[in-house]
Amino acid sequence: MTSGDEAKAAIYADGITALRGAFGVAWADAMREDIEAAFAEAIDRPGGAVGRGPKRYYVEIHPEQMRGFTDLVTHPWVVAVCTAVLGPAYEIVELGFDIPFAGAVNQPWHRDFPMPEATRTQRRLNSLAFNLTGVDTTDEMGPFEIAPGTQFDDSPEFGHGMFPPKSHYGRYNERAVRKYPQRGDISARSALTIHRGTANKSPWSRPVLVLGVDAPDATNxxxxxxxxxxxYWESLPPAVRDHLHCPVVERLTPITQKHTIEGLVMGEA
Known part of the structure; x- marks a missing residue:
């Protein structure tokens, strides 16, 4: 099988897969610099950063705010995974980052949006989230925790279609796997797979880049x-422009965040 086929099989089975060492440490360090610069700008304006729990934030950015954007979206593995899972007309729809700081607490188990009909009725995944860490993750930093194989879990008991009730937690706790990505690694997952951030007991932040990609029928x-x-648009290679369906403007406007997840604001109750 090709790397895309292997990744698709893993995502449909477990909800997540990864490529170690996709980029060098220097590339990852530059990514973190860009994340920290964007966060410093966003945190000081209304709607610039949204809470995803105590001491935990999400910020969406424009491609120009990340020096390595073209490197990322043209990486052969990223292209292969997007094409295999979402089809050749996939669309890049999101670039942002999560930062849990020291003192961030366990999030409740959740998925990032309600299950779309294509997944519920056809068992077809029509979006992907790629993640890249800005640090070498340790257990004290509150690593990402995921319950493999739960991307198709569906129940009317899920709050807002996203939050399983605590009566379901036993299933997720039994399956839970903590991820310890290192700088330069890339993971690809269905954001429907039940997951959570865990408590950051270290003195350091753990910034993670998020690249969101949709199939043509998805609405993220x-x-x-x-x-x-x-x-910037004119500087992009055609292979990027073909998948970047966003406005071309004379001047960038700072993004006011829309993708709030109200159930994450308080952390795990």
Whole structure:
């Protein structure tokens, strides 16, 4: 099988897969610098950063705010996974990052949005989230925790279609796997797979880049407002422009976050 086929099989089986060492440490360090610069700008304006729990934030950015954007979206593994899972007309709809700081607490088990009908009725996954860490993750930093094989879990008891009730937690606790990505690694997952951030007991933040990609029939792009300036658009290779369906503007406007997840604001109750 090709790497895309292997990744698709893993995502349909477990909800997540990864490629170790996709980029060098220096590339990952530059990514973190760009994340920290964007966070410093966003945290000081209304709607610039949204809470995903105590001491935990999400910020969406424009492609131009990340020096390695083109490197990422043209990486052969990323292209292969997107094509295999979402089809050749996939669309890049989100670029952002999560930062849990020291003192962040366990999130409740959740998925990032309600299950779409394509998944419920056809068992077809029509979106992907790629994650890249800005640090070498340790257990003290509150690593990402995921319950493999839960991307198709469906119950009317899920709050807002996203939050399983505590009576379901036994299943997720039994399956729970903590992930310890290192700088340069890439993971790809269905954001429907039940997951959570865990408590950051270290003195350091754990920034993680998020790249969101949709199949043509998905609607996650409605929650995001990425744009590019004309000179930047013209500098992009056709292989990027073909998948980047966003406005081309004369001047970038800072993004006001739309993708709030109200159930995460308080952390695990």
């Amino acid at each position: 792009g409605d929650k995001h407002d990425m744009a590019v300036t004309r000179p």
